[in-house]
Amino acid sequence: MIGAESILSQLGSIVTNALKGFANVAFTGSLIVMFLLAGIVVLYSKRRPRDAYLSWGEAMASSVFCTFGLFWAFGVVPHQWLIYSGSELAMRSDAILAGPGSTGLMEWSPIVISKQTLADLIAVNLYGIAFVLTVILWAVWQNRGQKKTDEVEKSNYGRPLVKA
Numbered sequence: 711m712i713g714a715e716s717i718l719s720q721l722g723s724i725v726t727n728a729l730k731g732f733a734n735v736a737f738t739g740s741l742i743v744m745f746l747l748a749g750i751v752v753l754y755s756k757r758r759p760r761d762a763y764l765s766w767g768e769a770m771a772s773s774v775f776c777t778f779g780l781f782w783a784f785g786v787v788p789h790q791w792l793i794y795s796g797s798e799l800a801m802r803s804d805a806i807l808a809g810p811g812s813t814g815l816m817e818w819s820p821i822v823i824s825k826q827t828l829a830d831l832i833a834v835n836l837y838g839i840a841f842v843l844t845v846i847l848w849a850v851w852q853n854r855g856q857k858k859t860d861e862v863e864k865s866n867y868g869r870p871l872v873k874a
Contacts, residue, residue: 724807724828734798737790744787744840747779751847760855783840788833795829802826 764772795801802825809822816823862870 734794737794740787740790744783747782748843748847752850755851755854758854783843784837787840788836791833791836792829801829
């Protein structure tokens with residue numbers, strides 16, 4: 711029974727350490743800035759008409775904004791997580807979670823999983839979130855201003871009924 715209690719306490723410390731990531735001002739601030747930048751794109755896409763002409767200055771400003779947003783989402787946010795997990799959370803490669811040399815969690819496993827592996831997995835998930843968010847934002851921008859067509863009554867043969 712002692713092994714089960716130690717496993718539960720280790721799992722609790724893993725979850726607690728992962729949630730402590732939001733206590734870091736730099737990491738949490740970078741996440742907030744990333745979602746604010748995404749919100750700006752969504753709000754501006756609702757205001758800008760689909761067929762409006764783009765001036766040279768507007769094109770330059772929007773390209774700088776997009777480049778900054780991509781740099782922030784794919785560069786700053788994962789960097790802040792990796793710095794925080796390696797320093798304050800002590801998720802290093804010598805802290806073994808599972809496998810030979812661990813302190814009870816899946817000690818029987820021949821595969822060694824360190825805390826750094828967990829930190830890197832979280833960083834990969836941050837990249838995945840940024841990628842999905844990028845695709846969603848491009849879809850929102852490309853579909854702005856599209857009008858939904860009214861459903862036209864169809865005949866028994868599938869052709870639209872047009873009343874003259």
